[in-house]
Amino acid sequence: MNRREALTLGGAAALAATAVRIGAPALAQTAAAPASGPFKQPPLPFKEDALAPTIGAETVGLHYGKHHKAYFDALNKLAAGTPYEAMTLAEVVAKSAAAKDAAVFNQAGQAWNHNLYWEQFTPGGPKAPQGRLADAIGESFGDQAGLVKATTDAAAKVFGSGWVWLVADAGKLALVGTSNADSPFAHGGQPLFGIDVWEHAYYLDYQNRRADHVKAVLETLVNWSVVSDRLGA
Secondary structure (H helix, E strand, C coil): CCHHHHCCCCCCHHHHHHCCCCCCCCCCCECCCCCCCCCCCCCECCCCCCCCCCCCHHHHHHHHHHHHHHHHHHHHHHHCCCHHHHCCHHHHHHHHHHCCCHHHHHHHHHHHHHHHHHHCCCCCCCCCCCHHHHHHHHHHHCCHHHHHHHHHHHHHCCCCCEEEEEEEECCEEEEEEEECCCCCHHHCCEEEEEEECCHHHCHHHHCCCHHHHHHHHHHHCCCHHHHHHHHCC
16 A cells, blocks of 8 residues: 555644544444545445434435545546645645645545544544543533533534534644635644534534534544544543
């Protein structure tokens, strides 16, 4: 497996601290369709029905199998014959963001965002933050309930399609809302979790109740050991 096929979410040395591991859980996975190009969509680390009822199997099938796959397919077409073709996905995100290459960035950014998104739902791990992560959440939000409320409030402020991110910045935690494919990672930040608030992420299960979806995701699906690993706890 070469460096492009490995699709590590780290890449350039300047972004190493924000790299995200994609594990290989023992649970049955939903395999990604073969990609034509250097960028490969990782398999889901769980079955399509594993997140129900918070995120139903139909939503996962469409979100992962259609939307996420489409970003990889489009990126492979756009990168063909360009310097991007020899980069890792993380490098493409950073380079296209810096160059304001919107066509490439929109596809690479969403491919990277979703890699992080699916990994944070890997089954297992504690039901609540622990250790250094719990301490940092307590300092910034009071407790886990405070984080959940702050995240749902931040999600309500994202107009249209976008994401809400928990980020680490100089030892402190903060919430950041971004539009469309953008993320703190694209600009050198360190995201710990990302909640997708594009309508395709929740509409089949929650219709227009975005806040209810975000709250349920945080309370029932997030694997806090994955989030801790991203913090380096």
